[in-house]
Amino acid sequence: MGQAKAAMMEDEDNLGLVEFMEELIKRDELIDPAAGIAKQVIAKGVNSLSDKQKVVIEKVVDIYKRKNKCEICVDGNISCLSDYIYINENGLCPMCEYDREKFMRD
Numbered sequence: 001m002g003q004a005k006a007a008m009m010e011d012e013d014n015l016g017l018v019e020f021m022e023e024l025i026k027r028d029e030l031i032d033p034a035a036g037i038a039k040q041v042i043a044k045g046v047n048s049l050s051d052k053q054k055v056v057i058e059k060v061v062d063i064y065k066r067k068n069k070c071e072i073c074v075d076g077n078i079s080c081l082s083d084y085i086y087i088n089e090n091g092l093c094p095m096c097e098y099d100r101e102k103f104m105r106d
C-alpha cells in the first residue's frame with residue numbers, strides 16, 4: 001500500500017505535477033493547507049513532502065480531475081495534468097479541441 005502510493009506520486013510528478021500546482025496557485029484554486037503544500041511542491045519538489053502532505057496533494061489532484069472531465073474522450077486523451085487546466089477553460093482536452101477545430105474548418 002505504502003509503496004503503491006509512492007509510485008503513484010512519482011507518476012503524478014512525471015505528469016507535470018509542479019507545473020500543475022503552479023497553475024492552480026495562479027488561478028487561486030487552492031486554499032490552505034493545500035496552497036501552502038503546493039508552494040512547497042513548486043519550491044522543493046514532491047519528494048520534500050511528508051506522507052500527510054502528499055495525501056493532501058493527491059486529494060487536490062483527484063478532486064480537480066473529477067471536476068474537469070473532457071466531454072468527448074472522458075480523459076482518454078489526457079497526457080499531463082495541465083490538460084485538466086485546459087479542460088477547465090475549454091470543456092475539452094487539448095487533443096479533442098484540436099480535432100474539433102479541424103472539424104469546424106473543414
Ligand SMILES: [Zn+2]
Pocket residue numbers: 070071072073074075076077092093094095096097
Ligand atoms: Zn478529450
